[in-house]
Amino acid sequence: MKKSENIRMILPVTIDHLSAIQCFIRELAKRAGLHSKDIDFLQLAVEEAITNVVEHAFLPSEDATFEIVCEHTPIALTVRVRDKGLPFDPRQVKGFEPGADPHDISGPGLGLRLMKSFVDKMVLNNLGREGKEIILTKFIQQKHIEDFLPSERLESFDEAPLKIEKSREKIPFQIQLLQPDQAIEVAQCAYRTYGYTYVMENVYYPDRLVEMTRTGDLHSGVAVSEADQEVMAHSALEFQGRKHGIPEIGMGFTKPIFRGMGCQSALTTFMLEYSRKKQIKGIYAKAVTTHTFSQRSLKKFEFIPCGLLVGHSPPKQFSGMERQLNQRETLVLYYRQMVETPPMKIYFPPSHREFIERIFRRLGIAVEPAPHGTDNHTDFADGHSHLECDVNYRLQLANITIGKCGTDFIRKVNNRIKQLCQKKIESITIYMDMTDPDINSATTHLEKQNCFFF
Numbered sequence: 001m002k003k004s005e006n007i008r009m010i011l012p013v014t015i016d017h018l019s020a021i022q023c024f025i026r027e028l029a030k031r032a033g034l035h036s037k038d039i040d041f042l043q044l045a046v047e048e049a050i051t052n053v054v055e056h057a058f059l060p061s062e063d064a065t066f067e068i069v070c071e072h073t074p075i076a077l078t079v080r081v082r083d084k085g086l087p088f089d090p091r092q093v094k095g096f097e098p099g100a101d102p103h104d105i106s107g108p109g110l111g112l113r114l115m116k117s118f119v120d121k122m123v124l125n126n127l128g129r130e131g132k133e134i135i136l137t138k139f140i141q142q143k144h145i146e147d148f149l150p151s152e153r154l155e156s157f158d159e160a161p162l163k164i165e166k167s168r169e170k171i172p173f174q175i176q177l178l179q180p181d182q183a184i185e186v187a188q189c190a191y192r193t194y195g196y197t198y199v200m201e202n203v204y205y206p207d208r209l210v211e212m213t214r215t216g217d218l219h220s221g222v223a224v225s226e227a228d229q230e231v232m233a234h235s236a237l238e239f240q241g242r243k244h245g246i247p248e249i250g251m252g253f254t255k256p257i258f259r260g261m262g263c264q265s266a267l268t269t270f271m272l273e274y275s276r277k278k279q280i281k282g283i284y285a286k287a288v289t290t291h292t293f294s295q296r297s298l299k300k301f302e303f304i305p306c307g308l309l310v311g312h313s314p315p316k317q318f319s320g321m322e323r324q325l326n327q328r329e330t331l332v333l334y335y336r337q338m339v340e341t342p343p344m345k346i347y348f349p350p351s352h353r354e355f356i357e358r359i360f361r362r363l364g365i366a367v368e369p370a371p372h373g374t375d376n377h378t379d380f381a382d383g384h385s386h387l388e389c390d391v392n393y394r395l396q397l398a399n400i401t402i403g404k405c406g407t408d409f410i411r412k413v414n415n416r417i418k419q420l421c422q423k424k425i426e427s428i429t430i431y432m433d434m435t436d437p438d439i440n441s442a443t444t445h446l447e448k449q450n451c452f453f454f
Contacts, residue, residue: 005072013064013083015054018047021068025079028070032077033140042079045118045136049081052134057085075211076120076139084131145187145204157192157256171225171261173232175270178220183209185231186222189253196394197314200238203251212240220251221270223263231255233263237271237283247275249285252294268301275338282338282365286312286331298334306359307333311427313395328427335363343368346434349443352453356434370437385409389416397427405438410445417449 007028011017022043029039050068058064066083116122121137146154178186183206190203202208212218217240223233233254237247249271254263275283285303287294295305311328343366348356353369360367386403398420400413413430420428430451432439443453 007070007072009068009070010065011068013054013058013062013066013085015051018050021050022047025070028072029077029138032072034077034138035141038138041118042077042136042138045115045122046079046081048115048118049079049134049136053081053083053085057083073211073215074140075205075208076137078135078137080133080135082127082131082133087126087132143205143207145184145191145206148184148206149188154188154191156195171232171258172227173223173225173261173263173266175221175223175266178209178213178218178222178234178236180210182222182224182231183207186220186234186251186253189231189234189255190251193253199313199392199395199397200251201392201394218251219247219271219274221267223258223267232258232261233267235264235267235271237274246282246284247280249283264297265300268297272301272336272338280338281341283336285334285336287334289330289332295332301336303334303336304362305332306335306363309333309429312397312429313427337364341366344435345370347437347439348434349440349453352443385412387412387416389420391420391423391425393423393425396425397429398425399429399431401431402433402436402442405436405442409442410449413446414449 009021009024011021025043025046026039029042034042046068050066053066057066062085064083064085066081066085069080069082071078071080112122112124115134115136119136120139121135123135123137125133125135127133186209187204187206190198196204198204202212209218209220213220218236218238220234220236222231224231234251235249235253236251237249238251239247249268252264252267272283283303285298286309287298289295309331312331313329315327315329346356346360346367347370357367357369384404385406385408388401388403389398390401391398400416402409417428430446432442447453
């Protein structure tokens with residue numbers, strides 16, 4: 001199969017060609033290796049997207065066209081439906097709320113909800129003069145690391161002693177970018193080190209690591225021995241999703257037999273140098289609180305602690321430690337500014353202003369305090385709120401990102417938290433944009449709902 005295959009269709013704005021498009025999507029999905037049920041769901045999502053364009057994007061008198069772009073990669077099949085019709089802001093669409101009658105399947109927001117439920121990922125983009133697009137993605141069923149290797153090669157590593165003998169002979173190694181045939185070793189190392197507790201699930205799928213490296217979602221490096229090219233350690237800059245502008249340095253795995261050789265230090269130096277060349281503004285990282293090794297390493301490279309992710313991941317048992325904890329792992333957030341940037345306009349919640357200003361000063365980030373109204377301001381602008389929620393059921397954690405605060409903000413947040421608690425989600429983190437003037441109101445309301453600022 002090719003690394004990537006793109007097919008583009010330009011169609012008149014009419015529902016007449018829907019059956020032909022659906023047949024094409026089905027055949028393409030079969031070639032991609034999607035299961036029958038996933039193909040049905042993708043077809044339904046595409047049908048909904050096309051129907052929305054035909055019925056709502058253009059005036060009845062317009063003689064226009066729209067575009068469908070299909071991309072088939074080793075990890076996913078993606079369908080983009082693009083048009084240059086009426087502008088559309090999904091944040092203005094009221095979320096669908098079922099009525100008392102279970103047979104009533106009409107109402108605003110239903111189409112978006114259906115599309116989102118039918119695919120693995122849905123994105124709505126406004127493209128300015130180029131119109132707008134909806135991106136529908138279905139991931140292809142791929143081999144987990146357990147499918148590649150026998151069980152005896154996937155048993156947990158015997159942890160190396162905490163105090164590594166300095167007399168051990170150093171093994172010469174070199175740093176290089178990840179090669180496709182090394183992805184299995186990286187996935188194996190992650191699995192044997194962390195089991196299923198590592199947050200970035202793609203690390204368990206070698207094909208996904210290869211594809212993400214190809215597309216630039218990962219800048220992935222390995223330390224390999226000069227003698228036999230064995231992968232000794234791995235680290236990466238993660239650019240996917242919201243990390244596009246400010247990547248996370250992570251995925252640091254070292255085989256126990258090679259610990260103490262300086263692999264991770266060399267990999268971190270390599271990643272920092274790459275960031276300087278690319279003029280990346282800054283990099284963030286996470287360190288566990290269970291032990292101080294990762295914290296000391298980040299401090300060595302001038303990363304500065306700036307926040308906490310409380311109870312973010314399941315407990316991890318570390319060999320050689322006298323005191324083991326059973327509660328969820330709390331992580332320390334670290335940041336390093338890479339290039340000087342113009343001052344940012346920040347809206348400080350008054351009750352936390354001094355604390356936040358001190359953090360920005362420590363990070364070396366110039367900020368310009370934005371003017372507030374009265375300190376007890378708790379009213380939102382009119383309109384509907386926009387929240388995005390990413391849930392990792394395997395790790396029982398959820399991240400809620402506030403895109404816009406409206407008059408229904410508290411109701412929506414409370415409903416979402418209630419739903420997550422009913423699904424036994426143990427850790428919920430809410431992210432807010434400090435360049436948004438509504439952060440003052442949002443913080444005040446959330447703290448009244450027993451949330452706490454960190």
